[in-house]
Amino acid sequence: RFDALATFALAGVGGGGFAGGGAGGGVVVADVCCGHALLALGMCEREEVEKVIAIDRSELELVVARQNVRRGGEVVGEAAVSARVALREGDGLAAIEPNERLDIVVIAGVGGNTMTRILTDGGLALDGVRQGVMRLVLNPPAKDAAQMRRWCAANGWEITNESLVVENGTMHVILCVDRNSSGACELSMRDEIIGPLLSKQSSDLVKLYIKKRLEWVREVRRQASQNLQRLKRQATPDAMAIAEGEITVKHYDDMEEVLLDAMGISIEDQKRRVEEQFQESMKRGFQGFVEGDRELRDGE
Structure with missing residues (x-):
């Protein structure tokens, strides 16, 4: 699942297929509800990534995350990891300063209600104040996928990729949505329930x-x-x-x-x-x- 999340998040980055990124082409990613920071550690090794800000509200989760970051530094070099992974305790995007640069937001491991609250409180709704974020990668449980598609469409985010993954016997959906310059849009019931891209697939x-x-x-x-x-x-x-x-x-x-x-x-x-x-x-x-x-x- 982490590989799929990273692939979705970085699709087109550095190759002209992504509107965000700094002057050097690298992106700043927020890994919200990061848990043990495994996704952040995997992404920081990618050349398209300038920095990953790993955020969790649980101090216990961050204790393990710090241990993982330290182990990662022992493997690839402490300076390289510490410069590219920042661990922060906080509730969603409240851990990001208002004027701090941010290109991509990844949220995984929580349900649809928590995701929509994090996105709305973080200024990423249609009338939100946070600028610069051009992509969201959301990994809700399959039962909450329709809720997240509906929120994205209503708040100016266009689904550009979606996939299904099964982990520990539970099915999850991965949604990649980019900022839609046309603003809010409506989805058909079929696209909301099944997905505009998944509905075109016929896999088992x-x-x-x-x-x-x-x-x-x-x-x-x-x-x-x-x-x-x-x-x-x-x-x-x-x-x-x-x-x-x-x-x-x-x-x-x-x-x-x-x-x-x-x-x-x-x-x-x-x-x-x-x-x-x-x-x-x-x-x-x-x-x-x-x-x-x-x-x-x-x-x-």
Whole structure:
């Protein structure tokens, strides 16, 4: 995963395919929620990188990070590592000075809510004040990928690359987004859920990703539908809550249709299959009833 993050972050840097970077072509990268600073240490060896600022709010994580930086210095030279990796304790981009140069921000290892908070508080939303950052590389859990795509599109960031990785049995999405000079844009539901680039791929991992998204959508739709029925059964139904519940269920229905379409199954085909399964189940149950009744009569 670290190799993929570094590759996404540095794609086009030094070759004219990236708008950021200093006079010498090297970039300054912020590794937010850096953990043990393994990504920062790997990136600092790349010639395209001038400096990596590794940030974490956990002092315990930074203790291990400092040990790793020290070991890295023993291998490649302490001066080289210390000049190119800066460890800072802080909450997100608050550890970066307002006027401090920063070209690329990488955030990994946290969920979508934390990512959006870090980006918004760090001045990288559409109306944000931080200038100079031209690329974000985000590594949310797969379940939060739609949330991050939606945030990026609404805040002037264009998806230029995306990939799936599985680590320790958990699927993650890597999104590379560059600043969009056109400002905010809207994504279709398909692009939001699956991804504008992933939806064009047909690898087994993408198919698994779509299947898992479908399973999740069906489960949350089931829960939303049950909640809606409870609202309708109340002695004094809340009309506004019921209307909101119906909108929520409809939204999940639309998501299911998009995912089924991505799997090559129309919603009509799916309904027909469900009906056929129901009829077959009823037939089996009826046959058992008839056979049991006949046995009773024969025994009389």
